[in-house]
Amino acid sequence: MQFIEQELKDVKQRCTEKVEGSEVEACVSAMVRVRIRRTKFKDVTVCLQFPKDYPNRPLVVELKSKTLPDKLLDGLSRLCEKECAEKHLGREQVLLTLKFVRTFIDENPLCVCSDEISRTKRMLSDGDDCKLKQKSGLVLLRACQGLYFIDVKLSLPDTYPEEQVGVELRGSNFPKLFNRIFMGNAIEIARRCVEPPIKKRPKDPPFVPQKSLLPVTKYLINDCVKYCATQVCALCKKACFPDDPKNVEKGELEYNYAEKVYCGHLFHYGCMDAYMKIPPFQGGKQCPNADCKKRIYHNKWRATPEVAEARWAHAQAKDRELAEVVDFLVD
Ligand SMILES: [Zn+2]
Ligand SMILES: [Zn+2]
Known part of the structure; x- marks a missing residue:
């Protein structure tokens, strides 16, 4: 118990300094709860519980967020527990775990759209491809139909989804006119996700920016390549x-x-x-x-x-x- 008391003191004192964007909400032996915020959407609450025999057993980790996908949070919780079990047994684990979560959010900018990426991957068929460049926040999409293809680079700004996904054509064997139509419409679809309509109807609810990656990949795969080529x-x-x-x-x-x-x-x-x-x-x-x-x-x-x-x-x-x-x- 003394070990935990000492660690709790340590967390209270050093958390904000050691883990950027963190805020201690609770720090008692029953539970440690810390909110870590990088942007409005990269915002997660880490709940930690000390198991029996701590620190010789790993912390019990639960992550909560109003903005990050549940599946991602589940996966990341398991990853945190694995880190503790494999690397940190026998020593203070709280700050190390909080730092691990912060680093993960920093180094995986695509975490905000992991749900959209899995839905895009489910749309792919023969020859299509969706590669992730996690550190640079890029999604490289190839959509094919028969011998026709387009290669598109989609870039996620740090402020995603408040700012729209960037769309850039890297290659295509469709005629130039079609490439212009594809790109023009894709950018417009993304813009409409984040900018309120010019003409607002009085009964419309207040405008909230929507995630723009999936609408764009859906359009490029289905409405552009698969549709036009057939x-x-x-x-x-x-x-x-x-x-x-x-x-x-x-x-x-x-x-x-x-x-x-x-x-x-x-x-x-x-x-x-x-x-x-x-x-x-x-x-x-x-x-x-x-x-x-x-x-x-x-x-x-x-x-x-x-x-x-x-x-x-x-x-x-x-x-x-x-x-x-x-x-x-x-x-
Ligand atoms: Zn028609
Ligand atoms: Zn004809």
């Missing part, structure tokens, strides 16, 4: 992208160039161009996918229904004239 053009019923990315059409005005329209569906440029020039035009041309039918917006086809109608009528008249000339020549 899309079929509803007009010609053929794949929008060839099986081999080497054969992707790069010319923006070539027939087989893949286009993404406002609703998200993909078409061949040539198929869409022909479709946009035939009636009906009223109310704007609709997406040819039967279950979509949304109006088509695209900067390559900006004519209003009236202009499109007039152009079509003009083309028809020209065809008739031509037909008469042909008739005349034939007669």
